Amino acid sequence: MKTLILAEHNGKELSPAVQQAVTAAQFWQAPIDLLVAGGNDAILQTAASIQGVTRVIHANAAHLAHPLAEDIANLVVSLAEDYQVILASHSSYSRNVLPRVSALLDVAMISNALTIQADNTYTRSCYAGNVHYVVQSIDKTQVLTIHGSNFAAASLGANTEIINIDAPAAFTKTRWVSETHNLSHRPALSSAKIVISGGRSLGSAEKFEEVLSPLAAKLGAALGATRAAVDAGYAPNDIQVGQTGVVVAPELYFAIGVSGAVQHTYGMKDSKIIVAINQDPDAPIFQVADYGLVADLFDVVPKLTEEVNSRN
Amino acid sequence: MKILVAVKRVVDYNIKVRVKPDGSDVDIAGVKMGVNPFDENAIEEALRLKEQGKATEVIAVSFGSTANHDVLRHALAMGADRAILVESAEKLQSLGVAKLLKAVVLREQANLIILGKQSIDDDAGQMGQILAALLDYPQATFASTIKLDGNEAIVTREVDGGTETIALDLPAVITADLRLNEPRFVKLPNLMMARKKPIESINASELGLDIQPRLTLLKVNEPPVRKPGIKVNSVEELVSKLRAHEGIQL
Secondary structure (H helix, E strand, C coil), rough: EEEEEEEEEECCCCCCCHHHHHHHHHCCCCEEEEECCCCCCCHHHHHHEECCCEEEEECCCCHHHHCCCCHHHHHHHHHHHHHEEEECCCHHHHHHHHHHHHHHHCCCCCEEEEECCCCEEEEEEEHHCCCCEEEHHHHHEEEEEECCHCCCCCCCCCCEEEEEEECCCCCCEEEEEEECCCCCCCHHHHHHHHHEEEEEHHHHHHHHHHHHHHHHHHHCCCCEEEEEHHHHCCCCCCHCCCCCCCCCCCCEEEECCCCCCCHCCCCCCCCEEEEEEEEECCCCHHHHHCEEECCCHHHHHHHHHHHHCCCC | CCCECCCEEEEECCCCCCEECCCCCCCCCCCCCCCCHHHHHHHHHHHHHHCCCCCCCEEEEEEEEEHHHHHHHHHHHHHHCEEEEEECCCCHHHHHHHHHHHHHHCCCCCCCEEEECCCCCCCCHHHHHHHHHHHHEEEEEEEEEEEEEECCCEEEEECCCEEEEEECCCEEEECHHHHCCCCCCCHHHHHHHHHHHHEEEEEEEHHCCCCCCCEEEEEEEEECCCCEEEEEHHHHHHHHHHHHHCCCCC
């Protein structure tokens, strides 16, 4: 039996998390096929260059230009009988598609597996990361998303065969209308090496930008925000870090004016080094921070920005 | 047009759950329970659609023991017209619940099903997608706006890096994100009135569906704790400490 990876892309490039999914898939020691739905040559070339992949399967059709969960799920299910395992890295894309696949196959899906163990056993995080469940699936097909940052990225340099297949007919009851992208010159939040997150203490959208942007620019960092900051309108919703937003695990994470609610720490506590800057010495964020600075962020963040600049 | 909303009873979001000493499960005895926050957004949106004249009835449904009466009463107090409890003594998992929910959807001939995008206990976020697949209905997950226009729902979804707007033919399944709306506050008189409303009960076993758990819970662990950090006194000290780490260039 084989393993199928649903490869995510944005129409221009392959998601780097696909490389982590390949590493996760190697656990089963079975041939790994990578399914690319739609996409361009650059995406296919990157897919074909990932080490450890047996075949790249390319399904192309006009209706895959803006992938809908219904169409992608039908495509995956049309291939499913050859596979024992179907997986993808956890993201809003895979969370939309794979539960639909699991239902069509009448199997339980494992969301956001932290570890993969023998005998279809997985660790999952529940209750906003406060509890880890070890669960075993009795289903014959395993459908799962993996917690990307827990798996190393497979290297590039291969030249894998690409085969083309037809996609099932379009699901006509859903139609794509439009999309918006929060354009940013900064690195993508989920894969940035350094993330700077701001909380409600920033006080306004203007201050959020004015205080955090120069530091982010100097460090080449991505900006993140707490739910409170997003709800208050200081930051766009797609940069929310936490249980209901993006989960990040960068080399270095700055929590600035962040209180440290569990819903937020869920999304950043796997970061290698966490720095917290907060005026309240009792803020829970200091319990997960490697380095805590009790200070007024409006004083120290500009100083920090200057300091990292002066030694560049 | 009928709207169905599903309501899950979960540990209150402010409470940090503990693992039982034997690691068999979480210890929720005596812990404050409530409506899954995303489900409140789903109820609120259904009520607003009814208030706009786009829907005629809002039905709340929950699954499990009679302990779920409290969350159904909360939905009734918010303004739901009716409540149904699908009773099951067995522990239910997503796929099983979705099969039961499908049976209720078909029985009620609901045209729109709005669910929370995830529950804050399992954090799996699967129910809406599974239900839509079982019914062969269109789905729109992580909704931040919903507009009904005749037989069509126009939904804006919150996705990584931005938003996506899609149009769905009804009947359809939509899952609510937190920013869809601000759920109304339940007033005490409404809660008192909701106590008098009947809650219909359906026995899950009578529906003749395979709702056996597919995942066996082997063990429950506390996650590894981060090593305690240190407080620094100045920006200079912070930067010099960070620079001492391998691979960090500031």
